Amino acid sequence: MNYLVLIPDGAADYPIDALGGKTPLEAADKPTLDRLAADSLVGTVSNVPDGMVPESDTANLAILSYDPKIYSKGRSPLEAVSMGLEMKPGDIAFRCNVVTLSEEQACYDDRIMLDHSADEITTEEAAGLIRAVAEVLGTEERAFYPGVSYRHCMIWHCPPAYREFNRPHDFLGERVGDKLPPEPYASLLRRSYEILNRHPVNEARRARGLRPANSIWLWSPGAKPALSSFREKWGLDASVISAVDLIKGIGLCAGMESIDVEGATGNYKTNYKGKADAAIDAFRRGKELVYVHVEAPDECGHRAETGNKVTSISRISEELLKPILHFLDACREPYAVMVLPDHPTPVCRRTHTREPVPFLIYRSDRRQQGVSRFCEREAEKTGIYLPEGHRLMALLTGKEPS
Template sequence: MKYVVVLGDGMADYPMQELDGKTPLQYAKKPNIDMLAKKGTVGLVKTIPEGIPPGSDAANLSVMGYSPEIYYTGRSPLEAVSMGIQLLPTDVALRCNLVYLSEDEPVYAHKTMIDYSSDEISTEEAKVLIEAVNEVLKSDSMIFYPGISYRHCMVWSNGRTGLGCTPPHDILEKKVTEYLPKEESGVLLEMMEKSYGILKDHPVNQSRKARGLRPANSIWLWGEGKKPALTSFSEKYDKSGTMISAVDLLKGIGLCAGLASVDVEGATGNIHTNFLGKANAAIEELDKGKDFVYVHVEAPDECGHRYEIENKVKSIELLDQKIVAPLLEGLKKHKAYRVLVLPDHPTPLSLRTHTSEPVPFIIYDSTKELQSAAECYDEAEAKKTGVFVEEGHKLMDLFITGKL
């Protein structure tokens, strides 16, 4: 038996007037996913436990079969593991976004969060900026590491958690005043303020402005935590597996769980990603003997944060056409396989941030095709079936065992 998870990050949503009162999942043309829904089990799963922030970190841990209430320690340490950073038990890792803040206000705390990704700055430009920040701000206890695009990392030796940090994608077009780090020493806020002075007139940003692009004029620190200790996926489920994602967070979860990680050329984490390349990589891993692949697609989430209605619909359609369709074709040779399709959490366009509501899922088993209670795959159809998995981390158990 082969096992494939196709996860459309943030794919679930609310009905939109611009989509004739439908959600993006209802509006999108997705014949392959709908076919799986008609022949599989469709329901709702609560991936975010009460009291835990609705992030992709906790949600994907849950989907992978790890209870966030036990294993979740923060987002950034998972990303740090993906970047090859060796964390000590006393280290605290923080996500370091390169953001674009408004420039007219002389006081940092009065600025507005314009763009959490600085127009999805290129990795090459970002590396130069993070190295400039590190050169000035690094110390015996703090060091910055360049990552991909706007996503980077700072490691704080003997650092603290519970710092009152806010994800920048949650405060788009808002003044940052109420969302700055609340830690007592003020060292994080001081670094963010100093970074503005380092970056605002940097040659890389001058070049970006000249090309009509938003500059990356500040770092933004958040998502702090210490390295988690996950039971390996192979020990937990007796299956070998691979994570396929363009996002450091998901690669980190996979690596912490003992999965292999495949880098797909052209995989970007946005709607311009190499969808087909991800499907081909998954098929290749299964053909090589892997039992399990987890294909993560960030695009719907990015479109939700950016209020790109048409692109969110398009990202779902591309996921159907260029990932699910070729996966199903490639799986035919294996005959016995199960496919799980779901988002990790909703990212409603109207809110531009994550929420904690249950999300719709499909479990399709090629050896046990069903006459589903759902006519297609979307939020309303999933609710209509009455199938509900209250503890999200148990869905993987049901998927692997086939006992749903």
């Protein structure tokens, strides 16, 4: 039995006036997904437990059968793992952004957070800056690692206990002195400005009319989640395909193979066909479960791009799902497919929300009376509701986890 799990991230939404009162899932032309829904078990599911923030790591942990209430440790350790960094017991990973602070003020604390991404600095430029920071602020216990664009990592072995860091994108335009963590963290941030502000990389950026990345900002600390092996839990050899570090990190922490697809960008122009090819190749290599995550609809939700969100859903159905189903059908072995968004990212809200999302589970050897269209309303009408997303995998496989 082969299993395909397909996650159109953030695809669920509310009815939108510009779509004639339809949701993007209702408006999208997606015959393949709708045909599957006609023969599937369809319902709604809550992937985010009460009291938890509807983040992608939380929801995807649940879908992969790891109870977020136990295993969700924040995004940084997952990103660190996907960067190939080793985390020992006692290590805490921090997201380390390079950010732009205003320069007019005399003291660090009076500066203003202008840009949490330093004008989406290039990976090459940022690597030079992170190396400069590491030379001065790195110690035996504390290391800085360059990542992609403005997103980097600090790993600190047994750091001072403090977890309530402010997220830099949450206080744009505000004075950093009101948002600083306590010592010794505040000093790291203040000293990073002295290292970075006149760094040649930043002088060159100013000359090109770009914002300097003149400070680091630390946030979202966490230990590596101790996920049990997915293979041991379900007896299935599994791969994850995603453009997003968070999702790759979850897969790697669960002992799954993470497949990088060229041109998989996380936005709506991502390489849908490349992901389909990678999934088919994984099945050919004997993988029994392939988890394909597509960030595009979520990104369109955050950017309030209704048309692109509809298009991305359509392309997921016709350029990604369709060829994989074609392959699985040709294998002449029974297979199962599960499709669901991890959480809604409504265009009108531009952020994640916590409503239940529609899901479908299709089994080629046991077809069911499903619904005419894979969407929020049809899924709700079935009256099937799963309050805990981490039970989905049992429903998909018909097994109990060991």
